[in-house]
Amino acid sequence: MLNSNMDVRYMAAAIALSERGRGRTGDNPNVGCLIVKNGRIVGRGWTQPGGRPHAEAMALAQAGKAAKGADIYVTMEPCAHKSKRGPTCVDLVKAAAPARVIVATLDIDERTRRQGIDRLGDSGISVSVGLLEQQAHRAMAGFFARMEKGRPHVTLKLAMSLDGCIAKADGTSKWITGDRARAHAHLERARCDAILVGAGTVAADNPSLDVRLMGLEDCCPIPVVLGKAETGDHWIEIAEPEAIAGLDKTNWLLVEGGAATAASFLKADLVDRLLLYRAPIIIGGGLQGIGDIGLGSLDAAHDQWIRLDRRDLGEDMLEIYERAA
Numbered sequence: 344m345l346n347s348n349m350d351v352r353y354m355a356a357a358i359a360l361s362e363r364g365r366g367r368t369g370d371n372p373n374v375g376c377l378i379v380k381n382g383r384i385v386g387r388g389w390t391q392p393g394g395r396p397h398a399e400a401m402a403l404a405q406a407g408k409a410a411k412g413a414d415i416y417v418t419m420e421p422c423a424h425k426s427k428r429g430p431t432c433v434d435l436v437k438a439a440a441p442a443r444v445i446v447a448t449l450d451i452d453e454r455t456r457r458q459g460i461d462r463l464g465d466s467g468i469s470v471s472v473g474l475l476e477q478q479a480h481r482a483m484a485g486f487f488a489r490m491e492k493g494r495p496h497v498t499l500k501l502a503m504s505l506d507g508c509i510a511k512a513d514g515t516s517k518w519i520t521g522d523r524a525r526a527h528a529h530l531e532r533a534r535c536d537a538i539l540v541g542a543g544t545v546a547a548d549n550p551s552l553d554v555r556l557m558g559l560e561d562c563c564p565i566p567v568v569l570g571k572a573e574t575g576d577h578w579i580e581i582a583e584p585e586a587i588a589g590l591d592k593t594n595w596l597l598v599e600g601g602a603a604t605a606a607s608f609l610k611a612d613l614v615d616r617l618l619l620y621r622a623p624i625i626i627g628g629g630l631q632g633i634g635d636i637g638l639g640s641l642d643a644a645h646d647q648w649i650r651l652d653r654r655d656l657g658e659d660m661l662e663i664y665e666r667a668a
Contacts, residue, residue, distance in 0.1 A: 349382075350416075350445060350474060351474065351475065353377055353379055353414070353416045353445075354377075354416045354418075354445060354447055354474045354475045354479075355475060355478070356375075356377050356387075356416075357375040357376055357377040357387075357416040357417060357418050357447070358375055358418055358447065358475060358478050358479055358482050359375065360375030360376065360377065360387055360388070360389045360398070361373050361374055361375030361389055361390070361398070361418045361479070361482045361483060362375070362389075362482055362534075363375070363389045364389045364390040364391065364392075364398075365482070365485070365534045365535075365595060366485075366533065366534040366535045366536050366562070366564065366594075366595050367391075367392040367393075367536075367562065368390045368391075368392065368393070368394045368594070369393055369394045369536075369592035369594075370394070370486075370489065370591075370592045370593075370594065371390055371393075371394030371395075371397075371486070372390065372419055372450075372483045372485075372486035372487075372594075373389065373390050373482070373483055373485070373486070373594075374389065374390045374397060374398040374399070374417065374418050374419045374483070375387075375388070375389045375390075375398055375417070375418045375482075376388045376389070376398035376399045376401070376402040376415065376416065376417045376418070377402065377415075377416045377417075378402050378403070378405075378406045378409075378410055378413050378414070378415050378416075378441070379413060379414045379416065380406075380409055380410075380412065380413035380414070385405070385406040385407075385409040385410065385413060386401075386402035386403060386404075386405040386406030386407075386409070386410060386413075387401075387402050387405065388400065388401025388402035388403075388404075388405065389401065394428075395428050395429060396429065397421075397422065397429075397432050398417065398418075399415070399417055399421050399432040399435060399436060400429070400432060400435055402415070403435055403436070403439050406439070410439035410440070410441055411439060411440045411441070412440070412441065412442045413439075413441045413442060414441065414442060414443045414444075414445065415436065415439075415441045415443070415444045415445065416445045416447075416474075417444065417445070417446055417447070418446075418447045418448065418479040418482065418483065419446070419447065419448055419449075419450055419479065419483065420446050420448070420449045420450040420455060420456070420457075420459040420460055420472070421433045421435075421436050421444070421446075421455075421459045421460075421463070422450065422452075422455050422459060423454070423455045423458040423459040423462055424452070424454035424455050424458075432459070433458075433459045433462050433463060436463060436468070437462070437463065437466050437468070440468075441468060442468070442469060443468070443469040443470075443471070444460075444463055444468055444469070444470050444471075445470075445471050445474055446460060446470065446471065446472045446473075446474075447472075447473070447474055447475050447476050447478070447479030448472070448473075448476045448479045448480055448483075449472060451486075451487060451490045451491065452490065460472060481665075484496045484615065484616075485536075485594025485595040486594050488594070488615065489593075489594050493588050494585075494587050494588040494613070495536065495537070495587055495590060495593045495594055495595055495596040496594060496595055496596065496615050496616070497587070497596050497598060497608060497613050497614050497615050497616070498531065498535070498595070498596070498597050498598065498614075498615065498616040498617070498618060499598045499605055499608060499609070499614045499616070499617050499618070500528060500531065500597060500598065500599050500600075500618040500620070501600065501605065501617070501618070501619050501620065501632045501633070502519050502520045502524065502528070502620040502622070503519065503619065503620070503621055503622070503632045504519060504621070504622055504624045504625055504626045504629065505621060505622070505623060505624065505625050506625050506626060506627060506629070507631055507632050507633075508626040508627075508629030508630055508631060508632065509600065509601065509602060509629070509630055509631070509632040510626075510629055510630040511626055511629050511630070512628050512629055512630065514547055514630065516548075516630075519620075519622045519624065520620050520622045520656075520659045521622070521656070521657045521658055521659055522657065523656040523657035523659065524620045524622070524656040524657065524659040524661065526556060527620075527656055527661065528618075528620065529554050529555055529556045529559075530556060530559070531597060531618060532552070532553075532554050532562075532563070532564055532597060533554045533556065533559045533562035533563075533564075534562075534595065535564045535595040535596060535597040536564055536565065536590075536592065536593040536594055536595050536596065537564050537565040537566075537567050537579070537590055537593045537595075537596050537597070538552045538564040538565070538566055538567065538596070538597045538598075538599060539566075539567040539568070539569060539581075539587070539596060539597070539598045539599070539604070540552065540566075540567075540568060540569070540598075540599050540600060540601070540604065541568070541569045541570060541600065541601050541603055541604030541607075542568055542569060542570030542571055542572035543570075543601055543603065543604075544599075544600055544601045544604070545568050545572040545573070545574060546572060546573075547601075550599075552564070552566045552599075564597065565577070565579060565590075565593070566578045566579070567579045567580075567581060567587075567590065567596075568580050568581070569581055569582075569583075569584065569604050569607070570582070583607075583611075584607050584608050584611040584613050585611060585613070587613070598614070600632075601630075602630060602631055602632055602633055602634045603634050605632065605633045605634070606633050606634035606635060606636050607634075609633065609636045610636045610637050614666070615665060615666050616663070616664065616665050616666070617648065617662075617663065617664040617665075618661065618662075618663055619661070619662040619663075619664070620656070620659055620660075620661055621659060621660045621661075621662070622658070622659050623658055623659070623660075646667055647666065647667055648664040648665070648666065648667060649664060649665055649666075649667050650662060650663070650664050651663045651664065651665055
């Protein structure tokens with residue numbers, strides 16, 4: 344029976360697998376797939392770097408003949424539109440002849456939407472849709488943002504003192520937060536396609552914007568600067584926040600500041616998620632983390648954000664918010 348405790352657990356595991364591809368799948372969704380037979384996991388997969396192979400192809404290749412009569416848990420409807428890069432996942436699934444396919448969410452791409460599940464159902468495979476749909480959407484929010492809004496999903500990251508400062512008045516900011524908070528911030532970098540800072544930050548800090556975590560050094564996002572700045576050839580320069588819509592193969596964008604850049608993205612209503620790292624220090628008279636966003640009244644500031652998580656990172660506190668629906 345769908346929605347049993349085991350169905351939920353297996354889909355949650357598929358969603359966790361999808362996170363492994365986040366920030367590395369180009370303009371493809373970071374899908375996760377789990378294949379279970381007689382209570383044993385026989386195949387698992389997630390969308391590979393660049394978007395191929397797809398999660399279903401990876402899991403089916405691992406499962407082999409054991410996929411016949413099995414249950415397939417996949418975070419997005421298997422693709423049904425043809426591509427020069429390989430067969431459709433619907434055809435691969437049909438050939439494997441599973442007993443059930445449990446899908447978290449439909450594909451938003453009109454080339455596949457409902458066609459994938461309809462073709463599976465027409466072939467006699469039991470298909471269910473909607474299990475842990477919200478969680479799957481959140482895990483693949485970059486793809487949905489690009490398809491629905493025409494731009495990447497934007498996370499704004501701020502590391503601040505208790506009084507909301509990101510630096511002393513003279514610009515000194517190294518280091519506000521501790522080692523564990525900085526390590527978490529580097530993990531967030533590894534989960535994004537691109538990372539953006541303002542021209543002022545480039546001029547003041549000459550940041551590398553790389554990932555300094557063992558084993559993830561190759562997961563560095565593309566550096567982007569807002570405004571004119573002296574940068575390396577591998578940087579992308581944009582003139583205004585709205586220009587992120589033109590970033591190629593980018594589902595996930597991390598904005599790291601400074602204050603004017605953070606304010607410009609908030610003012611343009613382009614921030615989907617907030618990462619607030621708070622250090623237990625008070626600076627007093629320092630540089631504020633966010634500039635003027637043109638707020639008309641306090642009433643307009645309420646009910647805009649929902650807190651998803653709050654955790655300790657050493658002596659620091661991390662709060663994660665997403666935009667209210």
